[in-house]
Amino acid sequence: MRIRTAGVVAAMVLALVASACGSGAKKAAPAGGGAKAAGGKLVIWADDKRTAALKPFADQFGKDNGVTVEVQAISKDLQTNFVTASESGKAPDIVVGAHDWIGNLVQNGAIDPVQLSAAQKGAFADIAMKAVTFNGQVYGVPYAIENIALIRNTDLAPQAPQSIEDVVAAGKQLKASGKTSEIMALQVGQNGDAYHAYPLYTSAGGYLFGTKANGDYDPKDLGVGKPESIAAFQKIGALGEKGDGALKRSIGGENAISTFTGGKAAFLISGPWALTDIKKAGIKYDITPVPGFAGGKPAQPFVGVQAFYVASKGQNKAVAQEFVANYVTRPELAKALYDAEPRPPALTVALDQVKSSDPDAQKFLDAGKNGAILPAIPEMAAIWDPFGKAEAAVVGGADAATTVQAAGKAIADKIK
Numbered sequence: 001m002r003i004r005t006a007g008v009v010a011a012m013v014l015a016l017v018a019s020a021c022g023s024g025a026k027k028a029a030p031a032g033g034g035a036k037a038a039g040g041k042l043v044i045w046a047d048d049k050r051t052a053a054l055k056p057f058a059d060q061f062g063k064d065n066g067v068t069v070e071v072q073a074i075s076k077d078l079q080t081n082f083v084t085a086s087e088s089g090k091a092p093d094i095v096v097g098a099h100d101w102i103g104n105l106v107q108n109g110a111i112d113p114v115q116l117s118a119a120q121k122g123a124f125a126d127i128a129m130k131a132v133t134f135n136g137q138v139y140g141v142p143y144a145i146e147n148i149a150l151i152r153n154t155d156l157a158p159q160a161p162q163s164i165e166d167v168v169a170a171g172k173q174l175k176a177s178g179k180t181s182e183i184m185a186l187q188v189g190q191n192g193d194a195y196h197a198y199p200l201y202t203s204a205g206g207y208l209f210g211t212k213a214n215g216d217y218d219p220k221d222l223g224v225g226k227p228e229s230i231a232a233f234q235k236i237g238a239l240g241e242k243g244d245g246a247l248k249r250s251i252g253g254e255n256a257i258s259t260f261t262g263g264k265a266a267f268l269i270s271g272p273w274a275l276t277d278i279k280k281a282g283i284k285y286d287i288t289p290v291p292g293f294a295g296g297k298p299a300q301p302f303v304g305v306q307a308f309y310v311a312s313k314g315q316n317k318a319v320a321q322e323f324v325a326n327y328v329t330r331p332e333l334a335k336a337l338y339d340a341e342p343r344p345p346a347l348t349v350a351l352d353q354v355k356s357s358d359p360d361a362q363k364f365l366d367a368g369k370n371g372a373i374l375p376a377i378p379e380m381a382a383i384w385d386p387f388g389k390a391e392a393a394v395v396g397g398a399d400a401a402t403t404v405q406a407a408g409k410a411i412a413d414k415i416k
Helices: 047-067 079-086 099-107 126-131 164-176 192-203 225-237 256-261 273-278 318-326 329-342 348-357 360-367 376-384 383-397 400-415
Strands: 042-046 068-073 096-097 141-146 151-152 209-211 215-224 268-271 284-286 303-308
Touching: 042 079, 042 318, 047 068, 047 318, 047 329, 079 096, 079 099, 096 099, 096 225, 096 318, 096 383, 099 303, 099 376, 126 141, 151 360, 164 268, 192 225, 192 268, 192 284, 215 400, 225 383, 225 400, 256 268, 256 273, 268 273, 273 360, 284 360, 303 318, 303 376, 318 383, 329 348, 348 360, 348 400, 376 383, 376 400
Parallel strands: 042 068, 042 096
Antiparallel strands: 096 303, 141 303, 151 268, 151 284, 209 215
């Protein structure tokens, strides 16, 4: 996530615009009677990479419909800045971000739900539509799916490991032989990283929130601090600085990928956003699911979705819906966003196009098949900091039981 990366949006979406890839399908009727009648100005907020990919499509939309379109890059704290702008009456019309923002944005009255037909929903991967559905309503149009996987240097590690213990054993051998200087690269940092730790946490039996009968996350069933989480952190701690030395606080978000691309580690646990740097470095690599602990449960990565949202307090919501309906769902835009940063497209037609030339997209999807949709409930915001700091402390050698129980109490106090 983006690290964590990842959000949603919009309005009445095109049925599929499959005509753009030769299927002959017809466009859905424009929402709200058409942007040409609405005119005005459309403001879109996105991060730097998405901004560059969106701009030519936004420019064309503006020319076709007599609308002034501004795509503005928000480099830091996009979600926080969007909520603040919404509260102060200065919100953009559209914002691009991760689906796990939804609970917070809905709670703050910052985004509108969108109504999509069954055919429109069917144009996207099922997990993408589940991710953008909150309290029974669809709050956005997804464009990309993301999860982490094990990326390995195949020159140094030709065989895919079957367990995290296999990763550690192979990494130790390579380090002992002087071929690498680190056992593996999984970002921890001084404050921990719950997102990247989650596959190991789940394999060892831990959970964050239980689920209700309908499958929604239940914030009243907090797993952090319970015996299962303590056992999980004990296993994570055994991989840490006072144990195997595979997990280290000196490896964080700023240097995990470069540790791998620099040849210092044969194994990297990261997402598709790492591939651009890996390819530039000329590393031969393969992508497989994150392996769990031997004899443990399967390792579950978080599955996130990136998407477009329509701002509740935007100044031109009719035009915003028109843009999303006629442009966001176009396969060529999905492909442009993929080219800007290679996260598998949520639109099935675009994914098929990508997979025909890039097998990495399917490998990441395969690595996320058994993943857990990143919770979008507002209570998830209380997890990140205490959980991450607990992870960093345990990796550094702190007692797992007292550390995790304290983290559980801190989270529970925030949720109340």
